[in-house]
Amino acid sequence: MKNFNLRDFGADIWERSNRPVRVAIVIVVIGLVAMMPYAGAGFLATPIAAYDAVIVYPVAIFVLMSLGLNIVVGKSGMLDLGYVAFFAIGAYTMGFLGIHTSLNTWEIMPIGIGLAMLAGVMLGLPTLRLRGDYLAIVTLGFGEIIRIVALNVSWTNGPNGISGIPMPPDIGPLKFRLDDQKVFFWVVLAMILMTIWMIRRLSVRRPGRAWEAIRQDEDAAELMGVPTLKYKIWSFTLGAAVGGAAGVLYGSKNLFVAPEMFTLNVSILILACVVFGGIGNIWGVIVGGVILGYLPDRIRFISDARLLVFGLVLVVVMNFRPDGLLPRKKREKALVKKGANS
Amino acid sequence: MFTVFIDQFWQLTISGIALGFIYVLIALGYTMVYGVLRMINFANSEIFMWGTFGAIVASRDLFRYNQTTEPATGGKLALVLFIQLFAAMAFAAVVSVIVELAAYRRLRARGTNRLATLISAIGMSMVLSETMRLMTDSRPVGSPRILEKVILTEVWGAQIRLDTLITIVAAGAIFIILERFVKLSRMGKAIRAVSMNEDAAKLMGINLNRVITVTFLVGGLATGAAGFFYVTVYEYTKFNIGFTMGLAAFTAAVVGGIGNIRGAFFGGVFLGLAEVYASAILGTQWKAVTIFIVLVLVLLFKPNGLFGEAVQQTRA
Numbered sequence: 169m170k171n172f173n174l175r176d177f178g179a180d181i182w183e184r185s186n187r188p189v190r191v192a193i194v195i196v197v198i199g200l201v202a203m204m205p206y207a208g209a210g211f212l213a214t215p216i217a218a219y220d221a222v223i224v225y226p227v228a229i230f231v232l233m234s235l236g237l238n239i240v241v242g243k244s245g246m247l248d249l250g251y252v253a254f255f256a257i258g259a260y261t262m263g264f265l266g267i268h269t270s271l272n273t274w275e276i277m278p279i280g281i282g283l284a285m286l287a288g289v290m291l292g293l294p295t296l297r298l299r300g301d302y303l304a305i306v307t308l309g310f311g312e313i314i315r316i317v318a319l320n321v322s323w324t325n326g327p328n329g330i331s332g333i334p335m336p337p338d339i340g341p342l343k344f345r346l347d348d349q350k351v352f353f354w355v356v357l358a359m360i361l362m363t364i365w366m367i368r369r370l371s372v373r374r375p376g377r378a379w380e381a382i383r384q385d386e387d388a389a390e391l392m393g394v395p396t397l398k399y400k401i402w403s404f405t406l407g408a409a410v411g412g413a414a415g416v417l418y419g420s421k422n423l424f425v426a427p428e429m430f431t432l433n434v435s436i437l438i439l440a441c442v443v444f445g446g447i448g449n450i451w452g453v454i455v456g457g458v459i460l461g462y463l464p465d466r467i468r469f470i471s472d473a474r475l476l477v478f479g480l481v482l483v484v485v486m487n488f489r490p491d492g493l494l495p496r497k498k499r500e501k502a503l504v505k506k507g508a509n510s
Numbered sequence: 511m512f513t514v515f516i517d518q519f520w521q522l523t524i525s526g527i528a529l530g531f532i533y534v535l536i537a538l539g540y541t542m543v544y545g546v547l548r549m550i551n552f553a554n555s556e557i558f559m560w561g562t563f564g565a566i567v568a569s570r571d572l573f574r575y576n577q578t579t580e581p582a583t584g585g586k587l588a589l590v591l592f593i594q595l596f597a598a599m600a601f602a603a604v605v606s607v608i609v610e611l612a613a614y615r616r617l618r619a620r621g622t623n624r625l626a627t628l629i630s631a632i633g634m635s636m637v638l639s640e641t642m643r644l645m646t647d648s649r650p651v652g653s654p655r656i657l658e659k660v661i662l663t664e665v666w667g668a669q670i671r672l673d674t675l676i677t678i679v680a681a682g683a684i685f686i687i688l689e690r691f692v693k694l695s696r697m698g699k700a701i702r703a704v705s706m707n708e709d710a711a712k713l714m715g716i717n718l719n720r721v722i723t724v725t726f727l728v729g730g731l732a733t734g735a736a737g738f739f740y741v742t743v744y745e746y747t748k749f750n751i752g753f754t755m756g757l758a759a760f761t762a763a764v765v766g767g768i769g770n771i772r773g774a775f776f777g778g779v780f781l782g783l784a785e786v787y788a789s790a791i792l793g794t795q796w797k798a799v800t801i802f803i804v805l806v807l808v809l810l811f812k813p814n815g816l817f818g819e820a821v822q823q824t825r826a
Contacts, residue, residue: 304550304552304628476641479636479637480633
């Protein structure tokens with residue numbers, strides 16, 4: 169094994185610094201990222217969209233969803249192949265309530281999150297007590313079912329989708345506008361930061377330890393008295409909540425939702441972000457989300473073959489770097505190796 | 511709502527059984543690989559899709575049939591159908607072995623976690639379906655009509671067509687041959703040994719890699735045969751048909767108890783009937799939803815399937 173890896177290098181700097189230095193690092197990094205919309209020189213724009221729009225969707229929203237999916241796939245080791253379903257539930261909640269009621273985006277947000285979590289519990293209860301591969305195929309089916317239902321029931325307008333969804337109301341001096349998406353970027357950034365904060369807090373507490381134990385050896389965890397089903401459902405539901413939140417915001421940003429936005433490919437792309445960056449490691453997942461969110465739009469010339477390329481990337485990365493580009497900490501990895509091949 | 515169902519009950523039953531036999535063969539692909547690897551072969555649905563193209567390539571490019579040519583008759587018909595079946599099985603078996611070599615073997619040798627293997631198989635299934643999508647420009651491909659769909663007889667008002675009859679008889683025969691192969695042959699014995707206890711089988715001198723490759727090969731043959739019957743009955747294929755068929759066949763395998771070869775048979779027929787009845791009652795757009803609900807209900811109440819799993823359940 170190599171002695172140097174970026175993940176450990178970063179962790180090293182972090183662990184050696186004291187509190188004021190850490191606060192400074194965090195503020196500088198957040199500040200730099202928040203300035204990103206201003207860095208939009210022409211060469212960063214992609215052929216189909218302006219730079220400041222691209223960093224909102226797909227890049228920032230992909231990062232947000234990857235972080236959510238990472239709770240399920242990375243932290244507790246369950247494979248969810250229908251993550252787009254929660255995104256769709258959020259987006260359709262926004263669409264439906266935004267059109268038919270006077271609620272605004274921020275009031276719909278908790279409803280969308282709640283519905284996504286409810287769907288997570290309903291899907292998780294029958295399947296999470298079974299083997300992992302069942303979960304994979306049931307979630308795969310669920311993702312498609314949500315799309316088929318949206319296509320065929322009347323209140324979603326079928327294939328025409330819901331249009332005319334209202335924008336979020338202004339927050340003080342910050343105005344949401346279509347031609348200038350800085351404010352959207354900052355909102356998604358805030359949501360990403362909240363998600364990171366939530367994951368980091370949970371990781372060092374009981375749920376995080378339970379997930380870690382479940383991921384490494386579920387039977388052993390259960391024997392040690394970890395209520396595995398409960399924590400698996402929690403993990404699944406939290407992942408769903410992040411997906412739902414991303415969906416609500418996306419609906420409100422895009423002003424339009426339609427079933428063809430929520431295909432299986434989105435689930436696979438988000439999973440690719442998680443896997444490509446490094447399963448279980450927040451920074452790896454962010455890198456994966458940024459790369460896989462930005463590149464496909466940038467390299468439009470291969471865009472027709474881009475899912476093919478993604479498939480190949482998945483196979484190759486899994487075969488040669490099963491832990492992704494920026495793997496999780498060595499200490500955690502070593503423990504997985506021992507419990508592998510079950 | 512129920513009038514169509516009641517009026518055409520026997521007709522529906524016959525097409526349900528024919529569809530069910532197609533599911534049986536695909537489910538066999540899932541169940542055999544599951545038996546030895548304890549892992550779902552995600553690429554199986556795409557292997558099926560490649561099998562359908564194998565059948566069409568044989569009739570279109572080998573025998574130069576097109577949409578305007580007359581259907582074949584007599585000995586020519588039997589020959590063309592047989593070559594089509596052979597081509598579909600060969601295509602699918604080759605693809606299946608490629609999947610094993612590219613997506614599974616290296617990771618198995620490294621002994622890495624199951625998640626990595628599953629994701630690599632998903633990647634492989636994307637590669638397969640996307641390659642086909644690019645090769646066919648995302649368009650559906652119609653199959654030239656080889657078999658005149660004559661109505662042989664009517665039973666209780668239900669027409670029995672030639673293609674339905676061929677599907678039921680031939681698919682049943684292929685199923686029995688494969689089932690006998692696993693039960694009686696030396697290789698089949700090795701496959702069963704590996705599925706019972708991998709380590710003990712290895713200690714008895716069984717070449718694990720070879721057994722697994724043969725399992726993928728046999729699973730691919732069964733799945734490819736299903737592709738041929740699909741083309742014969744529906745005369746059409748597309749790069750994305752694998753998904754719904756795969757989900758249905760997987761559900762069939764779970765209903766029958768995954769890993770259990772005979773269970774796959776009953777599961778397949780059960781699912782074929784359930785799907786056809788549900789389409790008649792609720793409308794075809796809810797077909798996939800019905801399949802999914804059946805899957806969740808079975809997992810909820812009988813997680814080992816209606817016919818029991820072949821080997822003790824192991825957890826992820």
